[in-house]
Amino acid sequence: MALLETEALVLRTYNFGEADKIVVCLSQSAGLIRGVAKGCRKLRSRFGAALEPFTLAKITYYSKENQELVSLNQVEILESHFDLSSDPDTLAGLAYMADLVTEFSPPYEANETLYRMVKACLAAVSESQADLQVILRYFEVWLLRLEGYLPDIRRCGDCHREFSEAEPAFVSVDSVFRCRECSRGVGRSLSVSLQSQLRATQKLAPYPFAKASHEVPAGVHREMAELTHQLIGRVLEKQPRLKSTLR
Numbered sequence: 692m693a694l695l696e697t698e699a700l701v702l703r704t705y706n707f708g709e710a711d712k713i714v715v716c717l718s719q720s721a722g723l724i725r726g727v728a729k730g731c732r733k734l735r736s737r738f739g740a741a742l743e744p745f746t747l748a749k750i751t752y753y754s755k756e757n758q759e760l761v762s763l764n765q766v767e768i769l770e771s772h773f774d775l776s777s778d779p780d781t782l783a784g785l786a787y788m789a790d791l792v793t794e795f796s797p798p799y800e801a802n803e804t805l806y807r808m809v810k811a812c813l814a815a816v817s818e819s820q821a822d823l824q825v826i827l828r829y830f831e832v833w834l835l836r837l838e839g840y841l842p843d844i845r846r847c848g849d850c851h852r853e854f855s856e857a858e859p860a861f862v863s864v865d866s867v868f869r870c871r872e873c874s875r876g877v878g879r880s881l882s883v884s885l886q887s888q889l890r891a892t893q894k895l896a897p898y899p900f901a902k903a904s905h906e907v908p909a910g911v912h913r914e915m916a917e918l919t920h921q922l923i924g925r926v927l928e929k930q931p932r933l934k935s936t937l938r
């Protein structure tokens with residue numbers, strides 16, 4: 692049995708037994724972790740408020756080989772996000788992020804880029820709750836990309852020609868982006884503005900992306916939500932248990 696230490700974001704907790712909780716967190720060095728926090732529902736628990744969802748913490752835990760649940764030993768708050776819990780829309784948005792991460796990422800597989808991305812999105816929401824929806828779109832695009840579900844947004848999936856800045860792309864049910872000729876008019880057309888938004892997610896961190904998006908018309912935001920939800924929907928079709936996650 693090894694005692695391990697990592698930074699982690701608490702995603703969700705479930706009551707377990709009389710006094711314990713199961714804690715799901717995304718960790719920096721071991722990916723998605725499910726751990727038991729023993730006695731954490733007792734009045735004087737050593738875990739205190741550290742297990743509130745979206746708390747950034749340093750955790751230490753015992754891990755046994757071939758055991759899915761680790762045992763949390765210590766959780767030390769680095770940053771709590773109590774400020775976010777008073778707004779129901781923000782809470783629902785963060786819960787949605789937590790659900791998607793939980794469902795999309797394989798357990799115990801470290802993904803430092805995913806960890807940094809989720810942490811940066813959380814920080815961006817904390818900085819500007821009014822930009823929640825735009826940050827969620829950013830998060831969806833990156834989650835799709837990091838888990839290998841985002842199609843190539845720069846070139847046609849059939850003829851591999853790079854899209855020019857001025858031509859719409861087309862995406863059909865197979866989630867492949869195609870040029871006008873190759874798509875033969877089949878599928879949803881993606882406006883030039885939407886494509887430029889998609890490219891911006893790849894160049895900017897979430898907070899600057901949200902700020903730059905203030906210049907983008909509402910119709911483009913709607914178009915982006917339709918696209919990300921279509922892409923996520925396709926992943927969910929293959930993994931039906933994820934279905935309840937999409938909002």
Ligand SMILES: [Zn+2]
Nearest residue numbers: 847850870873
């Ligand atoms: Zn083509």
